[in-house]
Amino acid sequence: MKQTPDLEKKLRNVRRSLHREGLSTVQAVLHEFSVRLSGEVGSWDEKVRAGYAAAGKGFRGVLNDIRVPGVEEPAMSVPLLRDKALEGAAYDVVIVGGGVIGCGIARELSRRDLKIGVLEKEDDAALQASGRNDGMIHPGFAAAPGTLKAAYNSRGNRMYDDWARELDFEIKRTGSILLYRSLWMHLLTPYFKRRCRLNKVDGPCRGLSARQVRELEPYVTEKQKGGFLMPSTAYVSPYRVTLALAENAADNGCDFHFQTALLGVELSSEGSSITHLKTNRGTLSCRVLINAAGVWSDKVAEMAGDRFFSIHGRKGTDAILDKRCEPFQTRASGMPSLLKRNRHSKGGGVVPCVEGNILLGPTAQEVADREDYSTDAHIFGTLVKQLDLNRELHQGQIISYYSGVRAASWEEDFILGPSVKVANLLHAAAIQSPGFASAPAICRDMARWCEDILSEQNVPIRDREGFNPVRRGIPRVREMSEADRDALIRKDPAYGDIVCRCEEISRGEIRDALCSSVPAQSVDGIKRRVRAGAGRCHGGFCLPRIIAIMAREMDIPLTGVTKKGPGSQILMESTKKEAPLCS
């Protein structure tokens, strides 16, 4: 091949970098147009360093196959369900992954008269990264100019107002402040402004004196020496956005198949196009496959015959503070140390939620297990240090905490667009922060590329008749005006029966969550849709009642109710010979 000498040069670059890192046991070889690392190293940290050492050297991607003895890299968890429900099904487009990207692409494509199926291995949408982040719609400042992250972030940010209006989710656009640790950081203000211009961040972004910061955020730490204000930063509930997209897509004819994992891909004899998809629910066919599989997007690419990048999981933990803290912080503020070793995290901070809570975080920790959502005391200890950013916040206000895992590539940029190798495959991979903010723009482009591929296959692209971009959410009785709330209750008394006392959620809302177009299947599914059990008592009082409502509405025994899908049964057995009627 003509590029060989060039690629050889790049490969030598990679080897030199590895050598500089002291990772001489790592081999770097060419894999198509990517670089593949192999061999053994002594720790996960070394594997991570090797991955980064190979990145940015001009390859299509970095495949990191280094083994770390003693560290297991668990495979994707697969649903227990086995049936033939999808055997023989034929779709124009199959999207793998029910996160914000998968659901957003489905919704965008549902404008057209196409048969679309979304495969999600969990029992609900937004269960992995899309439901496990702080919901911050970043302004577009952080990514280096010229990257896909930079290009998509500010565009996506701008599109959120339309999404919010059409899909009926709350958005709070209160901006964010990058706090200055020392006075000399004011010298960086012009540089920050320039970056905002290059990344097309909506402004006006400006430097603030310490006094101006205090005027905007009266409870902010005394240690700040000023800051940089970016007014376009917004806040949403990430799982509510994802569920709203899914519901609107479903309303417009998309099929959502939960507990459905992609297990294999059949390619045409020459390997240039996908013909069939094997799942735990049967084998189906599709004209186009869209890979939106989050932390598993590299495995989907591999199954589809287009292995050119590796994903590594980077876990982040956030702490949730009581709603009573709402008045103490209206914009996200962080005080990053510019000298910090970790280049791939924005350093976290204090982030207001659209629901009124405040979040601390996120942390950043490389993990071998991509579905490891546990928290640990050590990381948590570093997280609570963020409390110092606000004088009114303290540890006693923490009501909960959670982890998510970012799907990072070694290049630390999104991988978007048609596969160069497989004709009917599209990737929306390595989507992590600012992935949520970029989602509207990513989904729009992905849908267009998909339509292009279908056109090449001579599939007519016609608008769907009766497409409705508008989705109406479940009424939020707590936020309604007195008159509207009274009128709603008179029409349907279930909205007057409060079940969750902390968040003031009615039985009507819980019932609606169980019969929406993408219905809740579990107690956590209800919590994500209507916030029942998300308050300070964390379901202490309402769980028994929610279980009873679910059993009745879903027509299942009380022991059939789960916290988070199959295998997470809440009640073990009846204490009576005959099961009592649920009340």
Added chain:
Amino acid sequence: MQLNQEKQLQYDVTVVGGGPAGMAAAIAASDEGARVCLLEREEKIGGILKQCIHDGFGVLRFSEQLTGPEYAWRYAQELGRRPVDVLTRTFLTSIEKNGSSRDGYLLKIVNSQGLSRLETRTLVMAMGCRERTDRQVFIHGERPAGIFTAGQAQDLINLKGYLPGKRCVILGSGDIGLIMAQRLTLEGASVEGLYEIGSEPSGLNRNVSQCLEDYGIPLHLNSTVLEVQGRKRVEAVTVARMERGIPVQDTVRTVPCDSLILSVGLIPENEMLQSLAPQMDERTRGPRVNQYMETSCPGVFSCGNALHVNDLVDYVSQSGETAGRAAALYASNRSGGDRGGEAELTAAGNLSYVLPQKLRLPAEGAVPLFFRVNKSAPRGKLTVTHEGTVILEKTFRWLKAAEMERLDLDLSVFSGSNGGSVAVRMSEEGS
């Protein structure tokens, strides 16, 4: 009661919460001739007593051992004989001042008939308390199904008739935790052990012997649960002995189980009250009150476990009665609240808190002082001084941090004084 939108709801006393404190308050207020409304968010009044099917309630009150539902039933009967409007399945959504402070409060309430406004001269806040969760004691690891508070487990077993786990570990030796160890065992589950981070159980002695010792359930003191394992359902917990807040290395063990039940403390529910910005007591996590259970907000009273966490329901009812009666007197301008002054009580020495935090003076009769010690001690001397003068001294034996103590203070000792500071000190008595 059916709500009628056209009729403006107006009361002298509105009691928020229909548990033991609220029922007693409503009865007492009604007996003073007040027009009383009781708001209860659940379907039935009785509060948490409804699920407390064990006995031991009412020893002081009725001189007999009743179950929770029996105790609640007695009060519900009494309540039923009085002209009190009881609104069940009714949720209070907000409280606002209604004009100047003497005009009382405007409440918004919601139930299946709609949203209504209710005007009341006084409020008795009797919302009880909630349980601290696994997250509030910073348990880490996975977050599967199978983690319950003791109160949840009690509701599921006693009211729903279902076992939340068959192989349980209990964290925390609060009374509900101890009682649930017994209930789970009786319903056929096995309790692998009860872990308590403190050096002594935090529940009553009688519960330790009746619920653990009688059933051979091991109690691990100075120990805690560090992490939960299992992604879907609890599979095990990691436990360890703790020394100065740090796990002792070679004591870290994995205990297989399918559920973790927590009894790690109760938090008075005062979020609604706090919208009126009353003075709060950091130790009790309730409002600061005087001997009439009146908060710093005029005409707002607090009682029961919303005021401070009690060991015995009998005391809960008693504080409800005091609050209810005082609210009724206030509503009819008979409380004399504008006269005199207030003395401030402070807890010192080996005392966690003393209640009430204020005394309105001059006043007659005796006031029960409730207090808890920080550290258990075989003996302790309680000294009450007013402006430096000792007004009461008493020696206590076998003081336990878990148990609330009580002492009556005769107010005649304040003769002539309308205020000042009162120090209540528990000192270790020289051996």
